[in-house]
Amino acid sequence: MRPTTKDLAKAAGVSLATVDRVLNGRPGVRRATIEAVNEAIEKIGFVRNISAANLARNRIVRLAFLLPKSGDEFLATMIRNIVEARSAFETESIYVDVRDVLENDPHQITSVLSALNSDSVDGVAIMAAESPQVRDATMRLVERGVHVVELISGQPGAHPTAFVGIDNNRAGATAGRLMGRFLGHRTGEVLVISETMNARDSIERRLGFDEVITNDYPNLTALPSMETYGDPERARAIVENAYRSFDNIIGCYILSSEARAPLEAVAAISNVSDQVIIAHERTRATEAFLRDGTLDAVIAQDPGHLVRSAVRILRANCEGRKTIASQEQIRTEILIEENLN
Amino acid sequence: MRPTTKDLAKAAGVSLATVDRVLNGRPGVRRATIEAVNEAIEKIGFVRNISAANLARNRIVRLAFLLPKSGDEFLATMIRNIVEARSAFETESIYVDVRDVLENDPHQITSVLSALNSDSVDGVAIMAAESPQVRDATMRLVERGVHVVELISGQPGAHPTAFVGIDNNRAGATAGRLMGRFLGHRTGEVLVISETMNARDSIERRLGFDEVITNDYPNLTALPSMETYGDPERARAIVENAYRSFDNIIGCYILSSEARAPLEAVAAISNVSDQVIIAHERTRATEAFLRDGTLDAVIAQDPGHLVRSAVRILRANCEGRKTIASQEQIRTEILIEENLN
């Protein structure tokens, strides 16, 4: 049978109260006694019974996801994953709340963050474009005792908080490699479309993409990033303009998570079967485009994994536990038609 | 505050004892009463406190992994993942045992399975080549009250047991598509190397591969499968023979999980940079070959995910719970150098 605190007390030659003080880091125990208890823990292989601890603590974990407010299909998928997993979380006394934050408004994000404190929430997963204000507000939130993970796009600088997401430089490089290999020896231009190049993740993807193309594929010319600002009209306009200006576009890399509008514009204006088109994130739209051959590959991260990973990390932080590192590594997935499931 | 069984009893207008009978499926409750309790559960949103339940039950879950005994690096990785996750499992009162089963010996596997019963183990994850004997033994094991999942390669036929692994047909098709796209318009032969073509997974991969090559790449000829029988000497011999017999080999697909020996043979005999080489499973060897450019792509399934998924499913089965389906879907991953983490 698994040893209990009682066994531990006996093994360490101390009382239950002292064992309790050591286990829960309470004051008033001599260093020598603490060490004796720790040695006994090693010796008898004591492992805290989490069920009993949770029950005794009667503690719940309150988490919040702060997500941009946008019609983005990828975001909708994220939210769906959170909602789907919610009942499973509640089973473990984890209550997850989703809050919309205005997109691209550091001021509003900051005010939301400032309103949070450890009385109302134990952990927060933040998905926000980088900005000094957001970063500072995050720091202060951490100082107020709230655990934080950064989701998908991290804030720059020294990180006291965990990051949950893929390495965007690597993701861009992956896209670049596939573009180069799928195009073979063909010579021409590659269109690069982004919602905005102000976001850290877009910049990193672009850098990774360019590095591969520049180094290994002299036959390809990656055009300057064109920004849609999330506007389908504008997307269509810049795509039309691009295909008018360049007469040998043989590839297209859409590096933001909302691929639908740019893809539809490209499909409407050019012959997609002559081009290699690569986008990001698995959504209903990108899946459909993969299946009908419009898209050649999708670089994706699993939203369900992102959500569960963020929750696991926050919970572990709240309870002072460690996580299985390999389980929290978000993979940069390559999707083609054949491996959709 | 979260409602407890006491609240539930009050809401349903019955006693705690009756609530307990309903919740744990004990006999001696009228149908009408059961329904009243279930309605009250819905109404007040009662969720069983798992911590308390586990504590009260004081029940542990004993699981066993039955794995082939082989020097296979992929298997070693699997075992490493099990061992690494073990302490995290023990935290949740799950005890995992790993047992070696002789490879390719249905008789021995069957005798091991026959020796198992619900007194010594609650759930078993089996990884074994298909055979009628193993299948029957599995069925009998299930009848003795032991939960079973089939790992990586499932037994054919009607499945009362869960399967944890990828769709090998899809995996083969994925390899075929990448082979075709990476080779572009080049014309030539593609070598296909397998440890054995008796295993279900190998056959399925081959079928998926051929379907894509045959339908979409008339410029490519997939050669008949060559079997190494796990013998490096033999691997070298058949590879040498292949490159002597065919003078225009431009691709190589290694479809079994042990890619090292065939890869080394191919690298020693031919010029790998002129060929597209695709293998399965992420191991130290395939990672190194991806990094040095020998391998062009790897089709993989995450061993850590396999292990955790098998354990989660078995545990849920033991406790009569459901799992989050999407979490247990093992992805067919495409790995190139750029997305190795």
Next chain:
DNA sequence: ACATTTCTGAGGTACGTACCTCAAAGACTT
């Protein structure tokens, strides 16, 4: 109306840990 069976209630103990109080032992200071 009776006996019999089925159903329900009341009450208890147990699981292992957290957290509390109070007393007492020990260490240290002057």
Next chain:
DNA sequence: AAGTCTTTGAGGTACGTACCTCAGAAATGT
């Protein structure tokens, strides 16, 4: 040696569920 401060022990209650017993109520059959 007396006083103060630190450390330890003993004992308690609480968390929410599982599982047990036994008595009594309700439904069923004759």
